Amino acid sequence: MNIDAIRAAALRIKGHARRTPLLSSPFLDEIAGRRVLVKPECLQHTGSFKFRGGWSAVSNLDDAARKTGVIAFSSGNHAQGVALAAASHGTTAVIIMPEDAPTLKIANTKALGAEVILYNRHTTDRDALGDEVARDRGLTLIKPFDNADVIAGQGTVGLEIAEDAKAMGITHADVAVCCGGGGLTSGIALALQADAPDMVVRPVEPAGFDDVARSLVSGQIEKNASQAGSICDAIMTQQAGNMTFPIMKSLCGAGIVVSDDDALRAMGHAFERLKLVAEPGGAVALAAALFHPDTLTQDTVIAVISGGNVDASMFARALATLQ
Template identity: 65%
Template sequence: MNIEMIRAAAARLHGHIRRTPLLSSPALDDIAGRRVLVKPECLQHTGSFKYRGARAALSALDPDTRARGVLAFSSGNHAQGIARAAGEYGVPAVIVMPRDAPRLKIDTTRALGAEVVLYDRGREDRAAIGAALAKERGLTLIRPYDEPEVIAGQGTCGLEIAEDARALGIETAEVLSCCGGGGLSSGIALALEAEAPGLTLRTVEPEAFDDMKRSLAEGRITGHCGPEGGLCDAILTPQPGEITFPILARLAGPGIAVSDDHALRAMALAFQRLKLVAEPGGAVALAAALFSPEIRAGTVIATISGGNVEADTFTRALATLG
């Protein structure tokens, strides 16, 4: 896993991904007491950065392997990214999802052309189902974050941040990344190391699901003490990845955790001040930029990693505007 893989992914993704800008609002700067720049990956195809990694992984396969199709376990943004990328190549995508996944996510993934295979979480083994499908049809499994070409794809987001920060004359800043398994965070960290060494990546997680923060503090992969599900569903992972963690242990600053209330307020402020739709997990980095006492930099760059949120959750966030 290295910067050359990210540069190669950027070349393959050119003309396919949306080149997202850095946005800002004087009102957000006032709230934060610092300069806040926002990288709106909610505007990426399929509504999250996951399309970058998915397209990067598919484009890295040799054509014969790709033609047999790909497999993913996901009920969320990774599924949509894989489904769209596979559709663009005209190759099969099989997405294995729990039977109790939200209807909208199942329908959206099917609408993108993927085959959705449902399983019973209580009685069936997801890995066994996937392995049997992969063997039978010759599908290639694309993991959501612990996969070098996926990390390379997410890293293209970091190349863009480095380029835009340079154009703005920003030499030092903290770059806040919404963090689940660490694919986006580790990709951005590698890109910044090479292209903008004055910019430091910091991971942001929900308070009860701070496995990356704990792991970074302890210097080894460890889990969180949170429950099974939560508001920020897109970024709830049991522990950091085997590939992503060593990268972040070497390059990232201390991890940050934010409350669900702050995530909801950040969603409301993104609505009011940036006219963007952020999902809860996609708003934690902006929440840290606005409300965390752990940030000292005069300039922060916060990813909004996704915007796939149901209307009722968004309405709940808007209620925090009072």
Template identity: 55%
Template sequence: MVPHPLSTPLTHTEVVEAAARLLGTAVRTPLLRCDALDAATGGRVFLKPECLQRTGSFKFRGAYNRLSSLSQAERDGGVVAYSSGNHAQGVAAAARLLGLRAAIIMPSDAPSLKVERTRADGAEIIFYDRLTESREALAATLAETRGATIIPPFDDRHVAAGQGTSGLEVAEDLAAMGITADLALVCCGGGGLTAGFAIGSGLPTIAVEPQGYDDVGLSLAAGHIIPVSNPGPTRCDALQTLRMGELTFATLAAVGARGIWVTEAEAARAVAFAFRELKLVVEPGGAVALAAALAGTVDLHGKTAIVMLSGGNVDPKVFADCLAQS
């Protein structure tokens, strides 16, 4: 396929091609139902638990699709990625499976669990200060020095297409059951998963972000990209993206997606709900879509909805705090 510029929306064909590369390697996560969730929302909700994916999040899909698409010359140079944890783990695992060298630039305050898991897959870790240093600039310098290929966390066609295979699976599973969904709620940071899911599933898609990091929602409403301003602390470390990508904006704008946000308390309650009612461990950033459903931020009464659980790599103390506060 001839590469498209990032300003051109992602295509369904790209997602289908990614699914072929991931077949037999990525986990085909199921659709789950929960009576308590239906009762709480007044709708019929199907959960897509990407917390059960390899490395504990959807990020493996995009990382493996991107790395498996590299030329031999690019593979020889290795890869460089930047991430607070889930993309780091996805790239590290994919690199290990494909026999590639990987260096990951991670914030110094990244959860220790994510750092340990990334290192366990053989990746080199380089820390930076997310408030004073540019991870993109560090990655560019490192890649130039080593002759490596940068693997962006979301603003990359192969990465977003890989994430979109989760949506493709949802569409196939719903069709097999003879069910038509009305909408999907998807956890959103830079928009790679949300954009890919929208294209792969064909469903009306709502991006769900943490309060204070709702740049995707603001950008889509304004018609142009608006970066996060004055970011504050959040438990949703996986979603602390300060600016959505050109590709993700173009794709989400093309499908008419919109964004909403949830509070820290709502995200914590969703983590606790997933543990108590679903028997699943979900990180705060991976639970924001569920939080929106439970809080009634989107009215699901009488509707059939898909809710993404995007990751389960939660620090034990954060997890305990979420359970205690809900």
């Protein structure tokens, strides 16, 4: 993985992915005690940054592999990104999803034309299931984060942050990124290393799933003890990827851990002040910016809202925090 791969992905994605802006609100600045800029990938196609990686991977397959079809496993955002990318390229997608994934994400993935196979998080080895189905059907497996083309696609978020921040006169910032397996975090870190080297990427995770924060301290990949127990389904991964962790270890600052309640409050503020709909896992970076000021080092923090695919009942819980 290098900046050239990210720039190549940007060329493949151009005209297909939305270029999301950097947004601001004086009310958010007041809460955080510093300047806050928000990168709203909840406005991306399929409601999350995952469309970038999905398009990058599918568009870079050879003709034979693309014709046969692809398979992915995901709680919903990578699922939808790959499903739409596959449909747009005229091929099929099989998506393996946990049976407790949000109903909206399962329904949307099916609506985008993908075949959905559900599994139990507690009793089924997801990776083994994916490998088996891929092998039996001759499908190309597009992993959610440990895939070079996926990381390159997610890295285009970093290219846009660097360019837009520079246009605003910003060269130094903490860049808070919602982190599960590390595809988005590592991709952004690589892009900023090249185009905005004075910005520091800060992985943000929900409490109980802070494997990246712990891994950055220990210097080796740590695992989470559980695969359930947070409302932040999009980033409830067991551990960082073998491809993503070395990048994060080399380029990222210390991780930040936030509570589910923090994520809900951040969702409420994103809607109230920026009119954005964020899902819990997509709001943890904003939660870090707003409610954990002592963990940040720069006068400006750029928070990536990574997704907005949230069920109505969960969004109602977030709005209730504003009362």
